[in-house]
Amino acid sequence: MYVAVKGGAAAIANAHRLLAKDRRGDPAVPELTAEQIAGQLTLAVDRVMAEGSLYDPELAAIAIRQARGDLIEAIFLVRAFRTTLPRLGASRPVDTAAMAIERRISATFKDLPGGQVLGPTFDYTHRLIEPDLGAEPPATADPLGPAPRVTDVLGHEGLVEPDAADPAARDAEPGDLTREPLVSPLPRDVRLQALARGDEGWLLGLAYSTQRGYGRNHPFVGEIRTGAVELELDVPELGFPVTLGTMTLTECQMVNQFHGSAEEPPQFTRGYGLVFGRVERKAMAMALVDRALRAGELGEDRVAPAQDEEFVIAHSDNVQATGFVEHLKLPHYVDFQAEAALVRRLRAEAAAGAAPGETDAQEAAE
Amino acid sequence: MTLTYNFAYLDEATKRMIRRAILKAVAIPGYQVPFASREMPMPYGWGTGGVQVTASIIGPDDTLKVIDQGSDDTTNAVSIRAFFARVANVAVTTATRDATIIQTRHRIPETPLSAGQILVFQVPIPEPLRFLEPRETETRVMHALEEYGLMHVKLYEDIARHGHIATTYAYPVKVEGRYIMDPSPTPKFDNPKMHRSPALQLFGAGREKRIYAVPPFTEVVSLDFEDHPFAVQAFDAPCALCGATGVYLDEIVTDDAGGRMFTCSDTDFCTQRRAAEAPNV
Numbered sequence: 001m002y003v004a005v006k007g008g009a010a011a012i013a014n015a016h017r018l019l020a021k022d023r024r025g026d027p028a029v030p031e032l033t034a035e036q037i038a039g040q041l042t043l044a045v046d047r048v049m050a051e052g053s054l055y056d057p058e059l060a061a062i063a064i065r066q067a068r069g070d071l072i073e074a075i076f077l078v079r080a081f082r083t084t085l086p087r088l089g090a091s092r093p094v095d096t097a098a099m100a101i102e103r104r105i106s107a108t109f110k111d112l113p114g115g116q117v118l119g120p121t122f123d124y125t126h127r128l129i130e131p132d133l134g135a136e137p138p139a140t141a142d143p144l145g146p147a148p149r150v151t152d153v154l155g156h157e158g159l160v161e162p163d164a165a166d167p168a169a170r171d172a173e174p175g176d177l178t179r180e181p182l183v184s185p186l187p188r189d190v191r192l193q194a195l196a197r198g199d200e201g202w203l204l205g206l207a208y209s210t211q212r213g214y215g216r217n218h219p220f221v222g223e224i225r226t227g228a229v230e231l232e233l234d235v236p237e238l239g240f241p242v243t244l245g246t247m248t249l250t251e252c253q254m255v256n257q258f259h260g261s262a263e264e265p266p267q268f269t270r271g272y273g274l275v276f277g278r279v280e281r282k283a284m285a286m287a288l289v290d291r292a293l294r295a296g297e298l299g300e301d302r303v304a305p306a307q308d309e310e311f312v313i314a315h316s317d318n319v320q321a322t323g324f325v326e327h328l329k330l331p332h333y334v335d336f337q338a339e340a341a342l343v344r345r346l347r348a349e350a351a352a353g354a355a356p357g358e359t360d361a362q363e364a365a366e
Numbered sequence: 367m368t369l370t371y372n373f374a375y376l377d378e379a380t381k382r383m384i385r386r387a388i389l390k391a392v393a394i395p396g397y398q399v400p401f402a403s404r405e406m407p408m409p410y411g412w413g414t415g416g417v418q419v420t421a422s423i424i425g426p427d428d429t430l431k432v433i434d435q436g437s438d439d440t441t442n443a444v445s446i447r448a449f450f451a452r453v454a455n456v457a458v459t460t461a462t463r464d465a466t467i468i469q470t471r472h473r474i475p476e477t478p479l480s481a482g483q484i485l486v487f488q489v490p491i492p493e494p495l496r497f498l499e500p501r502e503t504e505t506r507v508m509h510a511l512e513e514y515g516l517m518h519v520k521l522y523e524d525i526a527r528h529g530h531i532a533t534t535y536a537y538p539v540k541v542e543g544r545y546i547m548d549p550s551p552t553p554k555f556d557n558p559k560m561h562r563s564p565a566l567q568l569f570g571a572g573r574e575k576r577i578y579a580v581p582p583f584t585e586v587v588s589l590d591f592e593d594h595p596f597a598v599q600a601f602d603a604p605c606a607l608c609g610a611t612g613v614y615l616d617e618i619v620t621d622d623a624g625g626r627m628f629t630c631s632d633t634d635f636c637t638q639r640r641a642a643e644a645p646n647v
Contacts, residue, residue, distance in 0.1 A: 008444035076409070083405040084371060181400030181575055184503050310501055320573045323410030324490070330412065330442050334435045334472045334631055337617050338534035338553040341599055346528055 023068050037061035046248075046277025047071055051318065052078030053178070053197050054085075055247050055276050072199075076319045083178065090173050092232045092241055096251045096274075097152070099227040100143035103278075106150050107221035108255060114147020119226060120278075143227055150223035151253050151270060160222075160255060160268040184310050188294075191313065195290060196275055198316030200282040206306040207288035215292045215304030218257035219271065226250040226278050250275050252283035256291050261299045269298060374421040374454040380404055384422035384577070388568060391579035396541030397509070398492050403575040413446055414572030416469050416488035423484065423568075424450065424467060429457045431465035436473035436614065436631035443471070460634050472535075474556040476613045476635040479565035481582060487550040489571040492578060494538045494548040514546050517589065525594055534599070540587045541580060549586075555598045555614045560586040605630045608639040 024031065038045055038061035048060040052075045060078060067073035103119025106112055118124075119141070154160040163170070175190040177197075186194070195203065210216055228248050232241040252273035260266035271291025273283035292306040305311055315321060372378065387401035406414040424430065430450050434443035438460040446469060447458050459465050462477040469486040479485060491497075495505045498516045508514070517538055524532040531537075537554035541547045549557055550569060560567060560580060567580040580586055590596035604611045606627045613635065615628040630636035 008439050008441040009448070012441055012444060012448075079405040080407040084375075084377065086377065178402070178405070180402050183400055310503065314502075319405065320410045323412060323414075324573055325411075326409060327411030327490070330471075331435045331440050332472070332551075333616055334553055334614070335535040335551050337615070337631075338555070338599060340617065342530070342532060342534050345530075346532075349529065 023066075032065055034058060034061040034065060037064050043278060044069075044071060044074075046275075046279050047200060047282070048074045048078055050276040050279050050282060051075045051197055051199065052082065054078050054082040072318050072322050076322070079319055087176075087179065089233060091244065092234060094229045094231060094247075094249065096225065096229060096249065097149050098146045099225060099229050099249070099251075100145070100246075101147060101225055101227040102141070102143050103226040104144065104147065104223065105221070106223045108223075109150065109153075112147075112150055112153060115144060117141075117144055121280075147225075149225075149251075149253065151255070154222070154255070154268065158267070161258075161270060182313075184313070186309060186313065191293060191309065192272065192274070192286075192290060194313045194316055195273075195286045198286070198313075199318035199321070200279065200285070202316050202318070202321075203285040203289050204281060206292070206312060207285035209304065210288055210292050210306045215295065215302075215307045217269075217271070217288070217291050219254045219288055219291065220256070221284070222253040222255035222270070224250065224252045224280060224283065226280065248277055250278055250280050250283045252280070252287040254284075254287040254291055258298060269294070371453055373426075374424050374450070375407070376404065376418065376421045381422040384418055387577045388419065388422065388579060391568070391577050392566070392581050394545075395580055395584050396539075396545030396547040396578060398571075398576040398578045400575055401577050403572045406572065408445070408449070410573040411490060412442060413469070413471060413488040415570030415574075415577070416471070416486050416572075417446060417449070417570075418572055419486045419568050419570035419577065420450065420467060420469050421454070423486075424454055424456060426454075426456065428466045429459050429464055431459050431462065431468045431634075432470075433468065433473060433475070433632075433634075434471040435616070436475070437633040439633060461638070462632075462634055472551055472553075473614070473631060474552060474559045476610075476630070476632040477638075478559075479563055481564040483565040485563075485565050485567045487552075487567065487569045489548070489550045489569045489574075489576075491536075492548055492569065492571040492574050492576040494536075494546050509545060512544070517546060521589060521591070525591070531590070531594060531596075537596075538589050540585075540589060542585050543587075546589070547578060547580075547586075553599060553614060554588065554596075557586070557588045557596070558598065562586075601628060603628055605636060608636045608643070610636065610639060 038057045044064055045057050045060045048064060048071055049055055049057065052060065063074040063077040066077060103117060103121065105116050151160055155162055175187055177190050177193055228246045230246050231244045233244055234241050254271035255268045256271060258267055258269040271287040273286035273290065275283045289306055289312060293309050293312060295302045295307040302308060384401060387399045391397065391399045404418060406417055408414060432443045432447040434440040437443065450456055451458055462475040465483065467484045467486060468475065471488040493505050495508055495517065498520055499505050521531050535553045536548055536551040537557055539547050539549055539557060549560060562583050564582050566582055569578045588596040601615045605613065605615060607629045610630055614631045616631045618627050618629060620627055
């Protein structure tokens with residue numbers, strides 16, 4: 001029977017072969033291609049890119065296929081690859097005002113410069129299962145041109161706090177939690193990075209909790225916009241920025257009530273969400289949680305879980321969370337043996353009545 | 367698409383960053399050094415900290431041993447050993463004596479370690495005060511001020527409630543008279559092996575992004591009280607396979623009628639003893 005705990009190497013090899021078989025499914029059905037996933041499961045690809053922190057639809061699609069559609073597993077694959085890539089430099093900040101807009105909505109203004117456009121959204125679909133998706137004739141639309149962000153429109157009146165009030169923070173190279181140790185309290189750039197990589201479900205739940213009274217901050221969707229932006233890199237030798245390519249982003253600017261303090265007049269404050277792709281739910285949740293985490297900075301009482309940076313950020317990474325939760329299935333017999341011996345001893349003492357332990361306890365209490 | 371990886375997986379800049387953290391950890395025994403832990407190709411909680419430490423110190427001439435629960439043959443030990451055999455092409459061994467680096471989860475080998483060997487621990491929660499105070503911002507201050515009363519109160523409460531200190535693994539130690547340190551979830555049986563060990567002991571916590579160390583011949587004292595001195599687990603019977611006493615035993619359930627047998631947790635130690643006895647039988 002001792003053999004039962006041996007043979008790990010053979011067991012692992014066999015498990016991998018079984019996994020490959022299950023991944024492939026029925027061999028009579030054609031194998032999924034990465035192109036199909038990248039082209040038709042685009043929101044899954046977007047989520048894997050966003051939480052994998054790597055903008056590469058092809059790689060994300062391959063990871064989704066390898067992970068059998070388990071998105072956290074796919075995110076893990078992308079992260080493990082990303083970590084091996086050299087860091088060549090930091091791009092210029094992307095200008096979302098210059099975005100080629102495919103979707104833009106505001107809940108605060110009926111109309112605004114640049115216009116609103118629904119774009120490809122589930123919002124007003126009736127959630128009826130449609131076995132035949134080919135029935136609807138597809139439409140095409142040209143993207144809208146550059147449009148000012150709604151927070152800039154409000155900013156002219158001083159109604160809303162400006163972008164990065166501190167110019168030093170604005171011009172500094174942003175932090176990177178994948179290259180520097182994470183030590184709380186975090187600067188906002190690193191916090192936003194953590195939120196952008198954070199688990200969508202975790203952020204959604206926390207954002208929802210702020211709406212139900214656990215750290216309420218009276219949000220309005222100032223604007224959500226989705227579209228393509230250019231990514232530019234300054235190359236010192238050239239003296240001008242080089243365009244690396246375009247990427248699709250979704251940005252959400254929440255505008256939140258603020259009653260003012262001794263130093264600040266009443267003004268709308270902001271929560272910010274920015275994600276790769278079209279993961280709009282995540283961008284909105286991120287903006288709500290970002291605003292909640294600014295409680296300390298804005299002089300609000302920090303009483304709710306969503307306002308607690310250590311709690312929120314330390315548990316936001318699903319690759320970390322899934323690893324640690326799932327590690328409980330690794331062998332723990334050594335520790336369990338230690339605990340079992342203690343429990344047996346305590347039970348034996350309890351069964352024996354006034355056991356040595358109890359006299360010890362009296363001594364200890366004295 | 368073909369991908370190639372650097373020797374021992376991590377790029378050299380990352381290894382340098384980790385080595386700096388290790389050097390700092392060695393300079394301040396028991397102090398948890400934050401480091402920019404990388405994402406590894408195995409899950410967090412499965413030894414990513416230990417793997418990063420090993421990857422940063424391993425060279426082509428090293429001989430690596432990997433154990434989990436004292437055994438070389440448990441699945442995760444097999445997996446990590448295979449990883450290094452693949453990405454670093456180093457020699458691997460199961461013999462404690464032959465290894466230059468031993469990566470471990472939950473045990474310290476029974477065979478005494480010697481100078482020049484490095485023991486790398488996989489650490490899940492590096493902060494010994496974590497379950498008394500969940501906030502890192504607080505525990506950092508407690509360590510800085512050497513404010514360890516809370517830990518002593520916890521141990522005292524154990525005694526008041528159970529008559530014993532009811533911590534059986536991850537039993538806190540004080541290193542070189544200064545920092546309280548989590549020895550990782552090894553059974554307290556192994557704590558005395560850390561004290562003045564001639565081997566360098568490195569601890570890597572990947573998910574929590576901390577590295578700490580016990581340099582060779584460092585004082586490692588398990589916390590206790592004068593009237594409740596620290597004591598390790600003792601087993602009633604010797605190992606059922608090799609007859610060893612004074613070693614840590616695994617309990618193996620042999621049937622569903624309460625049948626049990628106890629055998630060495632350190633499988634290499636057990637195998638060597640049986641091999642040494644075999645010619646005499």
